[in-house]
Amino acid sequence: MEQHSAARFAPLPDRIGHVGGIEALTLDGRRHYFGLDYRNDLVLSPLIDDPAAMAAFASEHMRQTTGTHDAAYWADLVAAAADAGEPGRVGTEGETVPGGAGDGMSDAEDHLLYLLGAATGWDDWFDQAPEVRRAYERLGFDEEETEFVDHCLQAVREHGARARPDEWAVARFHLTTAAQHLPDNWRTLLTPLVEDLMNRR
Structure with missing residues (x-):
């Protein structure tokens, strides 16, 4: 058995x-x-x-x-x-870590980003999209920055995608590319959550 x-x-x-x-x-x-x-x-x-x-x-x-x-x-x-x-809890019904969201991103979003990173390793995918790397560099991030997606999503949440095009380009690229690189059934189960997160911007 x-x-x-x-x-x-x-x-x-x-x-x-x-x-x-x-x-x-x-x-x-x-x-x-x-x-x-x-x-x-x-x-x-x-x-x-x-x-x-x-x-x-x-x-x-x-x-x-x-x-x-x-x-x-x-x-x-x-x-x-x-x-x-x-x-953490993630789902399409807005479940969050007990205690609710703190300042900034919701706990559910923060946990989803952690899972995406842990499942994919947040590989450096910039070679696939040099225009996104240029946006990343314009924002002043460096190679040691590990929470740039969080920062970008927070800026878009506060100001909107049109007001923060570089932040949105970086966040959207990494979220969609991570979803494509998720292993095994992680892709099936998390991709709808990634799509929901992007659609709420």
Whole structure:
């Protein structure tokens, strides 16, 4: 049964054997689990909606700092992820982290951006669109800037896309390109949320 559950979900290329833990999130009312390499902010698994399958997947393809472990060990971590306060909820019905949005971007949007980055690695895609790189440079961002998409979306939210064309060009490019590069079922489940986020600008 354990091997059968693990076989339902293929590992992500180049992410086998990473040290990580289990996170849970809710997409449109359905709970999903995924592996996460906390040190590198890197997603390690598809989104898995079956706790037993998540535990089986982790036992086959993930590690902890103490090494490999069986599915029973990982099942405890899956249960803990389910019981803990979720790091965030994203969905088309406006779910947000408990406590609501703070100043600036909503928690749901902020969490979605984090997931996009963790799932894709926020690769440098500027070579595909030199005009977007020029907009990025005009805005004064440098190579070490890690939250430029957040800043761009915040500026567009406050002033509108027409008033902030460079910010909108950078944010739109990275969101649409990230959606195209999402692995496995992350693309199916998160792309509608990315489209909804862009349509609300």
